[in-house]
Amino acid sequence: MTASAPVTQDVMTIPRKLPEGGKINIVGLTRDKLRAVLIENGTPEKQSKMRVNQIWQWVYQWGVRDFHAMTNLSKAYRGQLDETFSIEIPEVVSRQISSDGTRKYLVKIAGGHEVEVVYIPETDRGTLCVSSQVGCTLTCSFCHTGTQKLVRNLTAGEIVGQVMVARDDLDEWPQPGVSTGDSGPRLVSNIVLMGMGEPLYNFENVRDAMKIAMDGEGISLSRRRITLSTSGVVPEIAKTAEEIGCMLAVSFHATTDEVRDKLVPINKRWNIEELLNTLREYPKVSNSERITFEYVMLKGVNDSDEDAHRLVKLISGIPAKINLIPFNEWPGSPYQRSDWDRIEAFSEIVYRAGYASPIRKPRGEDIMAACGQLKSATERARKSRKQIEAEAGMGGA
Ligand code: SF4
Structure with a gap:
């Protein structure tokens, strides 16, 4: 039981950006939905499955929040993603x-x-x-x-x-x-x-x-x-x-x-x-x-x-x-x-x-x-x- 345990609290504030207006937050989109918004915003359909796999791995396997850090995507494509999408969490x-x-x-x-x-x-x-x-x-x-x-x-x-x-x-x-x-x-x-x-x-x-x-x-x-x-x-x-x-x-x-x-x-x-x-x-x-x-x-x-x-x-x-x-x-x-x-x-x-x-x-x-x-x-x-x-x-x- 912890009711009588000494209270040692560490209260800290971690500032982080709130969702940016205008961009589509990709966190929470299923693979299918992510693929659909990528296609809608200029990713060729033929490449879309591969792009979903790549972005998915950066975001959900390695916790990356910056499209520019996704080094297996071309620089131009990273820039294109960054203009339209965001990767925002609470x-x-x-x-x-x-x-x-x-x-x-x-x-x-x-x-x-x-x-x-x-x-x-x-x-x-x-x-x-x-x-x-x-x-x-x-x-x-x-x-x-x-x-x-x-x-x-x-x-x-x-x-x-x-x-x-x-x-x-x-x-x-x-x-x-x-x-x-x-x-x-x-x-x-x-x-x-x-x-x-x-x-x-x-x-x-x-x-x-x-x-x-x-x-x-x-x-x-x-x-x-x-x-x-x-x-x-x-x-x-x-x-x-x-x-x-x-x-x-x-x-x-x-x-x-x-x-x-x-x-x-x-x-x-x-x-x-x-x-x-x-x-x-x-x-x-x-x-x-x-x-x-x-x-x-x-x-x-x-x-x-x-x-x-x-x-x-x-x-x-x-x-x-x-x-x-x-x-x-x-x-x-x-x-x-x-x-x-x-x-x-x-x-x-x-x-x-x-x-x-x-x-x-x-x-x-x-x-x-x-x-x-x-x-x-x-x-x-x-x-x-x-x-x-x-x-x-x-x-x-
Ligand atoms: S359903 Fe709502 S009110 Fe009921 S235990 Fe869960 S959070 Fe509490």
């Missing part, structure tokens, strides 16, 4: 480093909006938690982001750009000419779409961004190292299996519709039964081994032995892992974290039923980077505790 406004090594970046995107990105280093992996929306339309009552209204969806470039921001900061790009696999262990080895927003309400952009991250001639992360977390947007789940094929996590958090309606209000639209029916199909279609069920442990709300028994009964037949998340408090949050003994007892019941049930170690709490704590620092219009409780139907408890 601007880092601040970086905080937690006492446990977790890094939280506040990045600015077009329109001056801000989102948070979190890098969590572990002994065997480095996970980047990426945001897909500014704010969120959903209002999960345990989630800090849910208190911030949806401002807009992120573009594919702004989503994959978060991965590029982290690779810049960690100095992870291989030298030009060196392939990704030859430049030592990966620092950003996993992506989780668990930051701000509901990724399945921004499906196309999330899909395009993840296709770019998975592309073998660029960032080259296996689809098994990418996990998309949804609150349960049932109609989009099958599409995720077919069009992205990544791992899936579900914000489950409750074992009865009555409680889930309050914690994850989208449950009123697609209830537990409908969600589980859809989830049963996911591993077959996406060829992934199992689904992760996220379960936030809230004192006296969803953490009883009965809940644990009900949970294993509900998910029976679904290859699954249950991630138990000790609740991370935020200013005004209407819940408390379950006691540690309770979390362990719950985990034991799930484990005995044959499911992995790790208790997630809170990371980056001292910099408000832990799960469910993200929110734009500039967002001041916080709802009061009373408002949140009212909306969660807690009857002013």
Whole structure:
């Protein structure tokens, strides 16, 4: 637990250019879209595939942002590209480093909006938690982001750009000419779409961004190292299996519709039964081994032995892992974290039923980077505790 760990924060400002007006930013364009804009802007069709391959490798394999540095293109062509296109990623406004090594970046995107990105280093992996929306339309009552209204969806470039921001900061790009696999262990080895927003309400952009991250001639992360977390947007789940094929996590958090309606209000639209029916199909279609069920442990709300028994009964037949998340408090949050003994007892019941049930170690709490704590620092219009409780139907408890 890091709650009482000493806080050592490193706040730094990294100035970087904002997107330039008039030029087409190529970050976030799929190979097909990139090819189309190149042709539209004068690249002969016959050469276009080769040009896409070359530019792609510079941008996504070696992290180059200057067309003039792309030395396998003719000088004239580099100049032509530079006149029409830009290679822009979100601007880092601040970086905080937690006492446990977790890094939280506040990045600015077009329109001056801000989102948070979190890098969590572990002994065997480095996970980047990426945001897909500014704010969120959903209002999960345990989630800090849910208190911030949806401002807009992120573009594919702004989503994959978060991965590029982290690779810049960690100095992870291989030298030009060196392939990704030859430049030592990966620092950003996993992506989780668990930051701000509901990724399945921004499906196309999330899909395009993840296709770019998975592309073998660029960032080259296996689809098994990418996990998309949804609150349960049932109609989009099958599409995720077919069009992205990544791992899936579900914000489950409750074992009865009555409680889930309050914690994850989208449950009123697609209830537990409908969600589980859809989830049963996911591993077959996406060829992934199992689904992760996220379960936030809230004192006296969803953490009883009965809940644990009900949970294993509900998910029976679904290859699954249950991630138990000790609740991370935020200013005004209407819940408390379950006691540690309770979390362990719950985990034991799930484990005995044959499911992995790790208790997630809170990371980056001292910099408000832990799960469910993200929110734009500039967002001041916080709802009061009373408002949140009212909306969660807690009857002013
Ligand atoms: S848990 Fe996810 S879907 Fe729910 S409010 Fe928070 S960001 Fe939105």
